[in-house]
Amino acid sequence: MEEPVEGSGVDNPGRESAAQGGRPASFEAHDAPLTPPYDWSPVGIAMAYALLGSLWIVWSDSAVLAVVRDQQALTRLQTYKGWFFVVVSAVLIYALVSRRVKALNASLQAQRVTARERERLVAILEATSDLVCVITPDLKLSY
Numbered sequence: 001m002e003e004p005v006e007g008s009g010v011d012n013p014g015r016e017s018a019a020q021g022g023r024p025a026s027f028e029a030h031d032a033p034l035t036p037p038y039d040w041s042p043v044g045i046a047m048a049y050a051l052l053g054s055l056w057i058v059w060s061d062s063a064v065l066a067v068v069r070d071q072q073a074l075t076r077l078q079t080y081k082g083w084f085f086v087v088v089s090a091v092l093i094y095a096l097v098s099r100r101v102k103a104l105n106a107s108l109q110a111q112r113v114t115a116r117e118r119e120r121l122v123a124i125l126e127a128t129s130d131l132v133c134v135i136t137p138d139l140k141l142s143y
Contacts, residue, residue, distance in 0.1 A: 045096055049089070056085060 060081050068074045125132055134142035 045093075049093075053085070053089070060085075 061078075064074065064077050064081065068077055136142050
């Protein structure tokens with residue numbers, strides 16, 4: 001039987017060797033970020049809402065007062081403006097919360113997959129009578 005040549009891909013098909021700084025292909029799928037590029041914290045959401053809400057009230061009141069002189073029309077437009085603000089706020093809050101929940105669900109799913117993989121590896125290690133050690137990509141003995 002022919003001995004595999006280190007780094008040739010024969011002993012480790014589809015992957016670079018640890019000496020070349022490569023990582024197993026199975027780890028690459030887990031490297032993807034689970035959160036969006038900008039993760040809105042609850043404080044950030046509240047601050048943005050307060051700022052944009054305040055700007056909307058000041059700007060829209062000024063715009064309505066500049067256009068409408070009739071008191072009844074002014075009252076009606078103020079009501080419509082308020083309903084518009086509520087609907088837009090609800091849609092934005094839904095979008096932000098939905099995005100956060102999706103990121104949390106993805107994180108939980110990744111944790112479940114990792115736990116199943118760990119359980120499988122532990123079962124394999126406990127069932128083998130061979131000496132097993134792990135060498136990290138930077139050539140250190142892990143255990």
